[in-house]
Amino acid sequence: MSALDNTQHESTALQGYYGWTDTLKGVYYGPGSLATALPKLLQALGATKALVVTGRSLYDKTDVVKKVENVLKQHNAYGATFYEIGQHAPVAGINNGLKAFKDAGADVIVSVGGGSPVDASKAILYFHKQETGGDYLRQIAIPTTLSAAEYTVGAGYTNEAGKKVAVSSPLLAPAGVILDAELTLSTPDRLWLSTGMRAVDHAxxxxxxxxxxxxxxxxxxxxxxxxxxxxxxxxxxxxxxxxxxxxxxxxxxxxxxxxxxxxxxxxxxxxxxxxxxxxxxxxxxxxxxxxxxxxxxxxxxxxxxxxxxxxxxxxxxxxxxxxxxxxxxxxxxxxxxxxxxxxxxxxxxxxxxxxxxxxxxxxxxxxxxxxxxxxxxxxxxxxxxxxxx
Missing domain, CATH: 1.20.1090.10 (Dehydroquinate synthase-like - alpha domain)
Incomplete structure (x- = not known):
């Protein structure tokens, strides 16, 4: 079936299935919710050390990442910050992120930013499982755009040939999401509004x-x-x-x-x-x-x-x-x-x-x-x- 032709599926108005992702511990929302929600999610996951995954602009030009780091430090859960995630999540950044995750001795990722850090974090955790053979480790997503990557089980990244590649598992969906509007104030207007159109596209x-x-x-x-x-x-x-x-x-x-x-x-x-x-x-x-x-x-x-x-x-x-x-x-x-x-x-x-x-x-x-x-x-x-x- 092509992306355009969905005419052959059975009527979902009369029959179908609904289930929640198996592992979501919670979506916390509200201005200022970072300070209370992040410790709760760390505790729910039993996580002890976090790698913060973000983009360079957010890291260099705003105080958003520092706020997240400070909450983690207050709870002795900060490992390191990795900010080499570019647009469309190039695989080189993901490989470097995996190394940073292991070097930090982290057992959870806290992603901060738009769809690229969230998806890159899923890919890092996917590669980590492939390498170690253990269980999937988890992600807490703190989005600063409206792209909604934090609600999906799949991750798209760009391979060496410039092609979009996908990995998917229910256990790659973030275990927690924090929607704190105060953290979005430094998001550039064009990025904020255009990812809003991405949300329109989803709907x-x-x-x-x-x-x-x-x-x-x-x-x-x-x-x-x-x-x-x-x-x-x-x-x-x-x-x-x-x-x-x-x-x-x-x-x-x-x-x-x-x-x-x-x-x-x-x-x-x-x-x-x-x-x-x-x-x-x-x-x-x-x-x-x-x-x-x-x-x-x-x-x-x-x-x-x-x-x-x-x-x-x-x-x-x-x-x-x-x-x-x-x-x-x-x-x-x-x-x-x-x-x-x-x-x-x-x-x-x-x-x-x-x-x-x-x-x-x-x-x-x-x-x-x-x-x-x-x-x-x-x-x-x-x-x-x-x-x-």
Whole structure:
């Protein structure tokens, strides 16, 4: 099944499965929650020494990492800090992070930052298990963006050839998550808002993702309501901690943790984003700004009746009039997403990110699996339309 064609799955409105990840000890949220939540999670895990994993900019340019280090030091649980994690988590950084983890004698990772440190930490712990043959050690995630990598069991990293590679296990999902909006104040506005669009991407694509049960889809509607409401407010008032906290919770709702009996990819927008992001150094939040609205427009043409209904009903939750046909409703949702991208000042194109036009056929093929898929020409058109006229 391609990332685009989810038409053959059974109706998840009538049958399915829901389970929580086996090992999540808790999600703590609220401004200032770091100081109380981190010690509780360390105790729940029986962890004694932490490696802090983060990115260089967050380490060099803010006091966020120092705040985390100080809490760990107060509880005699600080080992070291590793900050060589780059965008899309290059494997060289992961290998160096594994060495730092062992050198520190750490038994837990505390990741601080966006999706790259969180995913890199999963990969470090995956490689550690492969090397030692022991149990998976665990991660506590402290996100400073809205990308929501902390709620998934998989990790994407970039190999030596510049290709995105994935590892996955239920035991790689972070054992604890701390959503402290005070720690997000130094996140650059463009990164904060674009990862908010990544959360919109999660919420929308979960509406047509196979094997997602209805309660999760209704959480996605709630996420969309808050993301459409609070992202523009956060742009207008970036220091409003209450708005940032609500956005962190909305990001959580957009990718609510699930224990799936079998893995299902999110959808075409994410598939395209993964191929564009690693190969051309485009941040994942920006790839969602590029691909989500046109993907939803394409769904108006190719999606199943049930998937169109789920997308159409998003208009009701967003307090928008429905048009009278499912196809027009889905197109209206696409236009609303495009309008949000523009309102946030995030409208962009592939030319700006130096993606050669001649690469488009390969990007499309990698995203949907093959060139014989009947949707392949439509995906080509979608990508070519991401260049300026």
């Amino acid at each position: 929308v694509e979960n509406l047509y993702r196979p094997l997602v049960p209805p309660p999760i889809k209704h959480l996605c509607y709630a996420a969309l309501v808050d993301l459409f409401k609070y992202l523009p407010q956060s742009k207008a008032n970036p220091k409003a901690i209450d708005i940032r906290q609500k956005l962190q919770v909305a990001s959580w709702m957009s990718l609510w943790p699930m224990k799936q009996e079998k893995y299902s990819a999110l959808g075409l927008s994410h598939a395209l984003g993964h191929k564009l992001g690693a190969a051309y150094s485009i941040p994942h939040g920006i790839t969602s700004c590029l691909t989500l609205a046109p993907t939803v427009a394409l769904k108006a043409e190719v999606a199943s009746q049930e998937d169109k209904e789920w997308l159409s009903n998003a208009l009701y939750h967003l307090r928008q009039e429905q048009t009278g046909t499912l196809e027009s409703d889905v197109l209206k949702l696409s236009n609303l997403i495009d309008g949000l991208v523009k309102d946030l000042g995030l409208k962009c194109n592939l030319e700006e990110y130096k993606v050669p036009r001649e690469d488009v056929p390969q990007i499309a093929e990698l995203a949907i699996g093959n060139t014989t898929d009947p949707t392949y020409p439509k995906v080509l058109d979608l990508l070519y339309n991401l260049y300026p006229n």
